[in-house]
Structure formats: structure tokens, C-alpha cells
Amino acid sequence: MGSAKSKKSDSDSKNNKCLSDEVINLDQGDPTAFQEYWMKMKDRCTVVIPGWDHMSYFSDTTDVCWFLEPELAKAIKALHGAVGNAATEEHYIVVGTGSSQLCQAALFALSSLSDANPVSIVAAVPYYSTYVDEGSYLRSELYKWEGDARTFDKKGPYIELVTSPNNPDGTMREPVVKRSDHGGKVIHDFAYYWPHYTPITRRQDHDLMLFTFSKITGHAGSRIGWALVKDIEVAKKMVQYLTINSIGVSKESQTRATTILNELTKTCRTQSESFFEYGYEKMKSRWERLREVVESGDAFTLPNHSQAFCNFFGKTISTSPAFAWLGCKEERDLGSLLKGKKVLTRGGDRFGSDKKYVRVSMLSRDDDFDVFLHRLATIKNLKCIEP
Amino acid sequence: MGSAKSKKSDSDSKNNKCLSDEVINLDQGDPTAFQEYWMKMKDRCTVVIPGWDHMSYFSDTTDVCWFLEPELAKAIKALHGAVGNAATEEHYIVVGTGSSQLCQAALFALSSLSDANPVSIVAAVPYYSTYVDEGSYLRSELYKWEGDARTFDKKGPYIELVTSPNNPDGTMREPVVKRSDHGGKVIHDFAYYWPHYTPITRRQDHDLMLFTFSKITGHAGSRIGWALVKDIEVAKKMVQYLTINSIGVSKESQTRATTILNELTKTCRTQSESFFEYGYEKMKSRWERLREVVESGDAFTLPNHSQAFCNFFGKTISTSPAFAWLGCKEERDLGSLLKGKKVLTRGGDRFGSDKKYVRVSMLSRDDDFDVFLHRLATIKNLKCIEP
Numbered sequence: 001m002g003s004a005k006s007k008k009s010d011s012d013s014k015n016n017k018c019l020s021d022e023v024i025n026l027d028q029g030d031p032t033a034f035q036e037y038w039m040k041m042k043d044r045c046t047v048v049i050p051g052w053d054h055m056s057y058f059s060d061t062t063d064v065c066w067f068l069e070p071e072l073a074k075a076i077k078a079l080h081g082a083v084g085n086a087a088t089e090e091h092y093i094v095v096g097t098g099s100s101q102l103c104q105a106a107l108f109a110l111s112s113l114s115d116a117n118p119v120s121i122v123a124a125v126p127y128y129s130t131y132v133d134e135g136s137y138l139r140s141e142l143y144k145w146e147g148d149a150r151t152f153d154k155k156g157p158y159i160e161l162v163t164s165p166n167n168p169d170g171t172m173r174e175p176v177v178k179r180s181d182h183g184g185k186v187i188h189d190f191a192y193y194w195p196h197y198t199p200i201t202r203r204q205d206h207d208l209m210l211f212t213f214s215k216i217t218g219h220a221g222s223r224i225g226w227a228l229v230k231d232i233e234v235a236k237k238m239v240q241y242l243t244i245n246s247i248g249v250s251k252e253s254q255t256r257a258t259t260i261l262n263e264l265t266k267t268c269r270t271q272s273e274s275f276f277e278y279g280y281e282k283m284k285s286r287w288e289r290l291r292e293v294v295e296s297g298d299a300f301t302l303p304n305h306s307q308a309f310c311n312f313f314g315k316t317i318s319t320s321p322a323f324a325w326l327g328c329k330e331e332r333d334l335g336s337l338l339k340g341k342k343v344l345t346r347g348g349d350r351f352g353s354d355k356k357y358v359r360v361s362m363l364s365r366d367d368d369f370d371v372f373l374h375r376l377a378t379i380k381n382l383k384c385i386e387p
Numbered sequence: 388m389g390s391a392k393s394k395k396s397d398s399d400s401k402n403n404k405c406l407s408d409e410v411i412n413l414d415q416g417d418p419t420a421f422q423e424y425w426m427k428m429k430d431r432c433t434v435v436i437p438g439w440d441h442m443s444y445f446s447d448t449t450d451v452c453w454f455l456e457p458e459l460a461k462a463i464k465a466l467h468g469a470v471g472n473a474a475t476e477e478h479y480i481v482v483g484t485g486s487s488q489l490c491q492a493a494l495f496a497l498s499s500l501s502d503a504n505p506v507s508i509v510a511a512v513p514y515y516s517t518y519v520d521e522g523s524y525l526r527s528e529l530y531k532w533e534g535d536a537r538t539f540d541k542k543g544p545y546i547e548l549v550t551s552p553n554n555p556d557g558t559m560r561e562p563v564v565k566r567s568d569h570g571g572k573v574i575h576d577f578a579y580y581w582p583h584y585t586p587i588t589r590r591q592d593h594d595l596m597l598f599t600f601s602k603i604t605g606h607a608g609s610r611i612g613w614a615l616v617k618d619i620e621v622a623k624k625m626v627q628y629l630t631i632n633s634i635g636v637s638k639e640s641q642t643r644a645t646t647i648l649n650e651l652t653k654t655c656r657t658q659s660e661s662f663f664e665y666g667y668e669k670m671k672s673r674w675e676r677l678r679e680v681v682e683s684g685d686a687f688t689l690p691n692h693s694q695a696f697c698n699f700f701g702k703t704i705s706t707s708p709a710f711a712w713l714g715c716k717e718e719r720d721l722g723s724l725l726k727g728k729k730v731l732t733r734g735g736d737r738f739g740s741d742k743k744y745v746r747v748s749m750l751s752r753d754d755d756f757d758v759f760l761h762r763l764a765t766i767k768n769l770k771c772i773e774p
Contacts (some may be wrong), residue, residue: 026702028444030443038437038439047435047436047639048433050432051428051433052425052428054608055422055605055607056607056608057607071662096633097484097636097637100633101632137495137528137627137631138525139529140525142526162492218442219442220634222639223637223640240524241524250609250610250637250639252434252609252640253639256639257638
């Protein structure tokens, strides 16, 4: 099991898990990997909310996004400023119950404001599997999921979803639909454009950018996301969606996100305390261990992630995505094969790709990650494994 | 201004507001009336959340509603048990970002499980204005808003939304669509079926019932609602909606709702502490003052709310709805008329009714309610007012 075994893997709990039949779930990207950091921070980011606080629907009736807490808006701007990953100056901030809700708000806004409907929704393969559900579950006449952006050739208005770094494969992306009629809009999903996952090479400054609290710090349970939106009409339509859909966003979660984001900004230049330093080291170590296991056998493939100069860290660093896009060297259903080893992953077909690939969460708890590597290391060659 | 003037209305702040041009917003039902109760409770319902808590998407992977905190489920069951307003034993609990999101989840669930689409959505006039938006904003092929339930005569499957007590007019309601083909489903919205608004005359036990934290205790900013659902397939489909729509519901809000609902249950039989006693007295007093103003002139009408024996209070009590369905005795646009007096209300046309009616929130802060009564009392006769 190589280095996976050498690091903390001898605890009773781990060995019990390895030996047991326990199923390891790496299907969802539940970001519990970072909990140990927050436990070390102890009371630093504790929030205290009295019973009489945050009772109103309204946060700031003068803001386009009337349910956005002004302190959260400040915290978001300060963090983007400190990290240098996105411009906020000429953007309206729209808060959502996670970035999924905001993505749907953006689809609603852009398609409602379009001259013709339905608007086609596309994303380049392999795309985030949930986009398919978001674009089709309500059978809306406003928009229609049309699949792979690279082969898209329909006439009429379209929206391209660009996830960069990409979920599931970690590549940096640009729009791929090339049409001269200017009928396209782009939603940039920057959920993973943070320095613990990828080098920050430029300050993004697009019309509509999505971010999520879940994947920065690991606080997925809070369900907080935000959009940075240049066009006020688009921002207003997104707010209309959120007003009808859920009459705004939890104030308690906004309060907690404010506290935690402010802590990130405050400590981001203190190496011993910086969350991004911690997160970067953790992700880098996991990727080194995974690559070691994959390279020790002849069964699997991984993408080659590039190195680049990171403006935030001030040095050249590697890419350490939140998901591994694991492939196998033969034409096999890798998801089923790993399920046989009691490891749940998400099959490549869900991402518009092939079943010989799976998406594996790199954000699980340490012991689950250790068990995953241990089980993966037992598969040296697919020829020995029954179909 | 009658009793409105006699109670606390001589403060400088109030007089300033009365004399000033300040706009009083009673359009939304922002339930800030109850904040003073929670301030009196001081630290009793304070929640403390450390930085490392509630990080996962998951609350209980064995529950149909995997993002529902088990402690919140217990608190909901205990409160319904103590108040006696709804049966929970044979129901699954689905938590939502407010009951608006749950209503949309229910529309999705019932129409996805229907043999034919679109399913018609209807509600008896006057209906909650937001249902129109919820049923139509996404132009879903699954369902179609068809307006008044009383005149509905289309073939095919339908969903009737029954709000009881009704928003906007406070009447207790039953389904009104009478068809023999059993093609109809009912969503019971019990947002206001609590003893401070209406006598609890029976323990409701329907297939699909919606409740919201906002209108019980006034914590609208938390965005917590729940559905009690008998059919597991409907519950599963609602959870599917919530998973795609927002990947669950804020854990911070669930934690706070748990603390506050448990306090309600604990103190509901202690007269000096009971929120329901407090809320009932407050609402009763506001209604008495409003009726006094209305009856002192010849301009306005109010519904006659019945009295009934309340199983919770153990006595006959009056109905004190969260909204006043104010009418005028002439064919006038009452919303515009009141807007001229710097009072914002929601026009009757938004509820499928007539502009001679408006919905007025009875849940504003004390000073806003006082100013509203003061301004209303200046209108003794509509004949004196320019159209």
C-alpha cells in the first residue's frame, strides 16, 4: 500500500475498516476532509446567535439582493481581494442556498431575459453530472439540456456552463462553443478556483461567476453559495427566482459563513494558521499517495495535472483537484468493479463520458481515504478480476 | 384613533412616524411582531455553533430525508403532540428552506408521479398570491396554474392547494373541487394552524401537510419549513426535488429551529412563559384595535371570524389571523388609496379577487401597526377621498 500505509494507517480503527466489509462512499463530494483544521481552531469561529436575532425575511432592503446580509457581502469581497481569484468591484452579489440553487437561478434569469425559448444548455464532456438534473428535472419550457458543448450545433440562444477547474477532471476550462452569432451566454462555475485545489493564475472577471462556501472551507452543511453578476437585470431576475423558490437564504448560515470567511482572510498570510496552506498540503499529500498507488500497478489511469505559478502562494505549485477522474486501462465498467471492492464512486457515464472512468471524491475523512487507497492497491491488474 | 392612541402611542418615536411621511410596509407578512417575546426570553434560546460542527451534507443517511437533523424531527413531533394540531405518527418528515420550497417540492412530486402531465394546480379564491408564481414561473410541463378551484372544470389530474386558516382571509378551509373521478390530490398548507391565530378544533391528519417555522414563532430569517407526508414515494420525490434544488437545508437553521421549537413545547403549559399565550393575547389585542378603528368609520369592511372551542387552550376563543382581509364599501382600488396614505398592502387582485380588497399584515412591529391604525382612522368616509 506504499505511503498510504506508512501514514497513520496502523490505528485499530483503520485496520478494522480495511478488514471489514464497510462500504466507503466516495460518490458525493462531501468535504469532510477539512474538519480536523476547524477542530484545531477550537473556539475561533464559534458563532453565538440569540433567540431574538435574525427574525426578519429582510437583510437590506436597499440592496438588489434584499436577503443578503451586508456583513457577508463584505466578507466575500474581502476574501476575493485577499486571494486574488475574482473581481468583485463591478459585480452584484447574489447569495443562494448553495451554488446549485444559484445555478438554477442563473438559468432562469438568462432564459427569461432571452428573446426565444427554450434556451439550450450545454457543457463540455466530462461535465458536472448535476447540471443534467438541474437543466431537466422540472421540464421547463424556458430552457433545455442539450448535452456536450463540443458537439453542439443547434441554432438559437444557448447557455454554456463552464466549470473551472472542472468537476470531475480538474482541468482549467474556457468556453468551447464557437459561434459567430453572439447568441450565447456563459455561466462560470468557480467552485474549485481556490489555491488549495489549483494555482491562482488570474483574477477572473466574467459576467456571471458562481462560488460555494462548501468547497472552500468544507462547510457543506451550511448551504451557502454566491454569484458575482455584472448585469443588474440578470441579478434582479436571479433574486426573483430565489424569492419565489425559497424567499431568501438562511440568516444563521450567512452569519456563520461571514465569521468563517473573515477568519480565512485574516489568517491567509500567516503560514502556520492559513487554511489555504493547510488545505494545499493536505490535497497535495493525498494526490501524491493516490498517484503512488496508481503507478505501482498496471490497472488505472489519472489525468496529468499541470503545474503553474500561483499568484496567491507566490510560487509554482501543482494542481490537486477535489475529485480524481480515475480511469482503467481496459474497457471495463470501473464503477461496478470498485463497487465490488466496496468503494462507491460516480460512473463516467453520469458525466457524459465513458464507464471506464469514475469520479472519486478526494475530500473524504482521512480514514475513508486510507481505506480507499488500501483497496485500490490490491488491484494490480484488471485481467485478474472477473468482469 | 381610539384605543390605538391610548396604548404606548405617545412616544416621540411613534409621533414622529405618524407625522412623518414614512412609508409603512404591510405588504409582506414579515413576522417581526413576536421579536419582543424572544428578547424577553434573553439567553434561553441562544444557540452556540463551533466552527467544526455541521460540516457534512448528510444528517442521517438512514432517513428518507437524509438532510433532516434527527433532533429537529424529534422537536417537530413533540410540538405537534403538545399542541394537538397535527398527526405525525404515520408521516415522513421532509424539511425545506421554508414551506415555499416544500410546496414546490410537493408540486414536483405529485405531478412527476401522475399518469398525465401537465397536472392542473388550483386554489379557491382568494388564494395565497405566491401560489400563482410558484406554479408558473418556470413554465414547467409537469404542472400548470389554473386559478380558482371553485370554477375549475378541466379534465385530467389536478392538485388543489388548501390553506387553512386561509391566507389572506383567515377562514378555515376544506377542498372545494368536487369530482367523482378521484383524479385530484390535495396539499394542505397549515402555516397558520397554531393556537395564537385560530382555535385548534381537530388534529389534522392528511396525506400531505405543510408547516413553516416563520409563522409559528416569527423566525422567518431561518427559512425552515417541514412537510408531513404519508406516502413514502411522494416523500422520496420531494427529497429528490430538494436534493437537486439546493442539496438539502441549512444545518445551522435546523439547529436553531430545534432549540426554539423545544422551548415552545417545554413552556406551552406554563401561562407566564408560553409563547402561544403571549402570541394569542397579542393577536387578539391587535384585532380588537383594528375592529374598533374600522367600526368607528363607514369606509371599511373586515371578515367576521368565528369563535370556537380550542382544544389547546381548553376554552372558546376567537380567530385572530396573521393577515387582515380589509375591504372598502365602495368600488375603489383600496391598495392605491392606502398607498396614498403611505401604507403598503397587497391588492386583492393578486389573490384572484377584487381590488376593493387588500391583504394587510397583522405581524408588523408595534410602532408600524400603531401608525397603520392611526392613518386608517383618519379615513372616516371614502366619499371625501379623491379617486
